[in-house]
């Protein structure tokens with residue numbers, strides 16, 4: 008399976024909340040399948056200081072071959088890569104919208120997004136079926152009694168596409184932790200969706216989310232649960248659901264989207280490796 012790799016150019020930057028930049032990019036190449044399913048994950052490649060655009064190896068049939076070519080670029084020139092979610096493709100165009108959480112000036116992705124302007128170019132790897140979940144969300148949701156979604160603002164782009172894909176008649180509960188009330192976003196769904204917004208208001212990431220889910224009186228029956236956000240918070244939520252609420256492990260899809268005080272380049276911790284094994288075992 009070929010890994011799609013293309014340059015994308017900023018055409019519009021909008022602050023949809025004080026801490027979220029919605030950036031529209033024109034992609035040089037874009038497969039017809041992009042934007043047709045929810046939760047499409049991709050990686051963005053950011054230029055190093057002094058580069059007008061990132062150095063991108065050409066697409067190859069073998070995705071591992073592409074990653075090898077990427078790693079063979081001397082470190083000082085190799086683009087920094089970060090994970091994002093396709094928020095929306097504008098129908099009939101090669102324009103893609105990606106929401107960036109502006110969490111500060113410390114990470115290359117957030118720092119870039121703070122200052123992004125039309126004309127700037129990044130690399131985009133994916134979306135690809137290689138990053139897609141083994142069981143499509145709609146299928147897993149349809150087989151469950153109800154759906155639980157929980158995450159923070161980094162998970163909102165994916166969560167919005169997931170609830171947008173749920174059909175009428177499905178009961179869904181979403182718990183979303185954001186910095187404060189100004190960060191709430193409208194979520195559209197045909198499902199019977201109840202959204203609980205939780206405000207961090209300066210507390211540690213994930214504390215409000217974990218507290219709300221723990222205290223919640225959840226519907227009867229077995230849910231399909233989708234969890235994403237800060238890795239420690241996601242881990243704690245999954246443990247709660249499996250160990251204290253009796254939700255079967257295969258009914259919980261969980262992904263640590265970022266790590267408190269660690270960058271995406273830092274080596275995985277023992278807990279990250281254990282999570283990866285659990286995810287593999289569940290797939």
Ligand SMILES: Cc1cc2nc3c(=O)[nH]c(=O)nc-3n(C[C@H](O)[C@H](O)[C@H](O)COP(=O)(O)OP(=O)(O)OC[C@H]3O[C@@H](n4cnc5c(N)ncnc54)[C@H](O)[C@@H]3O)c2cc1C
Nearest residue numbers: 090091092108110114115116117265266267268269270271
């Ligand atoms: C599959 C997937 C999809 C994702 N989709 C999106 C998306 O659509 N939009 C989006 O904004 N993010 C998304 N993320 C999360 C994003 O990749 C991380 O937040 C990433 O760390 C940002 O890179 P950076 O260069 O800004 O910071 P890094 O260089 O990775 O980290 C620098 C510092 O910032 C801290 N940090 C990182 N993220 C946050 C945060 N959100 N809040 C507070 N501190 C933070 C780190 O702990 C570290 O101390 C996704 C992640 C995954 C795995």
